[in-house]
Amino acid sequence: MLVRAIGRIGVNLHISPLERAQRAKRTAYSRGAIRGAICMDIEDWEENRYVESGINAFITQMEDSGLKKIVEHVCNAGGKRIRPIILLLASEICSGSYRQSLSAALAIEMMHSASLIHDDLLDQGLMRRNLPSAPEKFGHSRALLCGDYLIAKSIEFISPYGEKVIRDFGKAGMDMAEGEVLDLRLDEENFEERNYFECIYKKTASLFAISASIGAYTGGADEVLAQRFNFFGTSLGTAYQIVDDILEFLEVVGGKESKFTSETLPHVYMKSMSKEEAVKKSVDAVKLHVNAAKETLITFKSCPARDKLFQITDYITIDMLEGI
Amino acid sequence: MLVRAIGRIGVNLHISPLERAQRAKRTAYSRGAIRGAICMDIEDWEENRYVESGINAFITQMEDSGLKKIVEHVCNAGGKRIRPIILLLASEICSGSYRQSLSAALAIEMMHSASLIHDDLLDQGLMRRNLPSAPEKFGHSRALLCGDYLIAKSIEFISPYGEKVIRDFGKAGMDMAEGEVLDLRLDEENFEERNYFECIYKKTASLFAISASIGAYTGGADEVLAQRFNFFGTSLGTAYQIVDDILEFLEVVGGKESKFTSETLPHVYMKSMSKEEAVKKSVDAVKLHVNAAKETLITFKSCPARDKLFQITDYITIDMLEGI
Numbered sequence: 015m016l017v018r019a020i021g022r023i024g025v026n027l028h029i030s031p032l033e034r035a036q037r038a039k040r041t042a043y044s045r046g047a048i049r050g051a052i053c054m055d056i057e058d059w060e061e062n063r064y065v066e067s068g069i070n071a072f073i074t075q076m077e078d079s080g081l082k083k084i085v086e087h088v089c090n091a092g093g094k095r096i097r098p099i100i101l102l103l104a105s106e107i108c109s110g111s112y113r114q115s116l117s118a119a120l121a122i123e124m125m126h127s128a129s130l131i132h133d134d135l136l137d138q139g140l141m142r143r144n145l146p147s148a149p150e151k152f153g154h155s156r157a158l159l160c161g162d163y164l165i166a167k168s169i170e171f172i173s174p175y176g177e178k179v180i181r182d183f184g185k186a187g188m189d190m191a192e193g194e195v196l197d198l199r200l201d202e203e204n205f206e207e208r209n210y211f212e213c214i215y216k217k218t219a220s221l222f223a224i225s226a227s228i229g230a231y232t233g234g235a236d237e238v239l240a241q242r243f244n245f246f247g248t249s250l251g252t253a254y255q256i257v258d259d260i261l262e263f264l265e266v267v268g269g270k271e272s273k274f275t276s277e278t279l280p281h282v283y284m285k286s287m288s289k290e291e292a293v294k295k296s297v298d299a300v301k302l303h304v305n306a307a308k309e310t311l312i313t314f315k316s317c318p319a320r321d322k323l324f325q326i327t328d329y330i331t332i333d334m335l336e337g338i
Numbered sequence: 339m340l341v342r343a344i345g346r347i348g349v350n351l352h353i354s355p356l357e358r359a360q361r362a363k364r365t366a367y368s369r370g371a372i373r374g375a376i377c378m379d380i381e382d383w384e385e386n387r388y389v390e391s392g393i394n395a396f397i398t399q400m401e402d403s404g405l406k407k408i409v410e411h412v413c414n415a416g417g418k419r420i421r422p423i424i425l426l427l428a429s430e431i432c433s434g435s436y437r438q439s440l441s442a443a444l445a446i447e448m449m450h451s452a453s454l455i456h457d458d459l460l461d462q463g464l465m466r467r468n469l470p471s472a473p474e475k476f477g478h479s480r481a482l483l484c485g486d487y488l489i490a491k492s493i494e495f496i497s498p499y500g501e502k503v504i505r506d507f508g509k510a511g512m513d514m515a516e517g518e519v520l521d522l523r524l525d526e527e528n529f530e531e532r533n534y535f536e537c538i539y540k541k542t543a544s545l546f547a548i549s550a551s552i553g554a555y556t557g558g559a560d561e562v563l564a565q566r567f568n569f570f571g572t573s574l575g576t577a578y579q580i581v582d583d584i585l586e587f588l589e590v591v592g593g594k595e596s597k598f599t600s601e602t603l604p605h606v607y608m609k610s611m612s613k614e615e616a617v618k619k620s621v622d623a624v625k626l627h628v629n630a631a632k633e634t635l636i637t638f639k640s641c642p643a644r645d646k647l648f649q650i651t652d653y654i655t656i657d658m659l660e661g662i
Contacts, residue, residue, distance in 0.1 A: 166508050
């Protein structure tokens with residue numbers, strides 16, 4: 015459903031020279047933005063390595079059924095693992111270890127992967143991250159079932175974490191489905207700014223929100239602190255989705271091709287202003303939510319994990335808008 | 339994907355005079371088969387009332403979003419609530435109360451309902467239980483998302499029950515998806531008896547199995563006793579699916595219409611014998627699994643809940659084959 019522009023800066027082999035240049039620029043930008051932090055590409059972070067090794071272990075132990083190849087295709091397509099890394103970093107800030115949080119991080123990533131597959135069924139996505147989408151490559155039936163399989167796997171991954179975390183996880187899944195229904199825009203005439211924000215909270219920000227708050231919980235945070243992490247995730251996820259939409263609106267899409275597309279914030283604004291004004295107002299909305307995310311982050315314990323969350327916050331939002 | 343012949347004996351208004359007569363006959367048969375039990379129609383059982391009221395409470399509190407109507411359509415289409423009732427009865431046998439088990443029962447029913455919706459997408463089901471299927475009535479996109487929503491709701495419902503139960507629940511969901519992939523029969527030539535039994539264990543029996551064993555757990559059973567309940571559920575679910583297949587093979591289908599159908603056991607057997615022999619061998623397989631279910635049941639504590647499980651065992655298997 016989404017441009018998921020983050021896929022443009024892939025770790026995969028399909029990266030173009032132009033993108034390499036953009037990426038170097040972004041990294042330099044980030045380096046300036048979070049002075050003193052350990053700056054490196056996210057794929058080199060230890061949190062990313064934990065997530066990658068967890069996913070590889072899961073795929074390796076799968077029976078060689080009709081689903082294994084699809085799971086491999088979807089899970090190894092160059093996604094940046096942003097959500098599970100956020101979870102592990104939130105846990106670290108709250109003094110948790112990756113050992114106690116990794117299974118929750120994998121649950122989040124599986125739920126996210128399932129949503130990508132089902133999104134490609136909804137909007138007849140042909141390409142994702144420069145590769146054929148799962149429905150294109152493996153057929154609609156197997157893609158649908160692979161999504162269901164990954165949601166079920168996410169239940170297994172989240173099973174050790176107790177009632178509160180598991181209930182929040184289920185609720186985020188319900189939000190995501192409701193958000194996608196809103197995105198179908200069955201009443202497009204009346205799809206206004208508030209509908210847009212409700213839609214993107216549910217379909218995108220809710221999973222970012224619980225990535226942060228479940229990480230906090232598994233790290234040992236109390237309810238009040240976990241709520242602040244939740245707010246950080248909501249702000250970041252909202253900014254991320256608006257950026258995605260701006261890039262889609264401006265047709266700066268990379269690696270994705272679909273027959274249908276989502277409503278974008280600039281398009282909503284264009285009902286009452288010029289294209290330039292609509293884009294500017296959308297960029298202002300990004301900045302607002304990025305600032306809210308950072309103002310929340312700054313209240314957390316100062317540590318390398320927090321620095322990394324600052325870096326991610328820029329990386330998936332304002333860094334992506336450079337040069338537009 | 340399935341005939342789900344149990345829908346033929348609906349509590350809905352679409353029941354035909356012929357079906358009413360068959361149903362009276364079945365009830366009389368059951369009455370004879372389980373002497374001493376409190377015999378009545380399942381829809382009058384208190385366990386059914388608990389499940390119905392739990393589902394109604396869930397639907398009532400749903401926001402009036404694009405999903406509520408689909409959930410209502412799917413959840414109130416005359417299903418017999420067999421799986422959640424099995425769960426509550428298993429819990430009762432192990433001295434549990436419905437209060438401690440109802441949320442698990444609802445989780446099972448939501449997972450089942452989601453699988454029906456996604457099945458209708460897979461096999462382009464047009465009618466189910468004499469009503470238009472969810473994809474037919476509400477469109478493919480909303481039906482897909484409604485299935486995802488119900489799986490997520492099932493996570494919320496199962497959240498209070500601890501790691502073991504939740505892990506089993508997730509594994510059954512994975513089994514169901516894998517079973518449906520096997521049912522796509524991408525290599526039909528080599529789809530033999532053992533493939534058939536693996537397929538129906540995964541796609542159907544696994545959910546019956548955990549209905550019984552999770553009920554036992556929530557009622558307080560230890561692992562050994564819960565395993566016996568699991569075996570009971572596996573046997574019953576296997577017999578149920580073979581019956582479903584026999585009725586589909588003989589075109590005694592009621593209330594369901596699809597463009598694609600599943601492989602049936604008689605069809606598998608017909609590769610090496612006549613039609614009559616294939617049907618007889620399939621009926622023998624039903625009896626084998628029904629007997630295994632009953633031999634397990636008899637080892638449980640004698641009580642009205644056990645009598646009801648005997649009644650269900652006949653009701654959804656051999657009673658359905660009368661008159662073929």
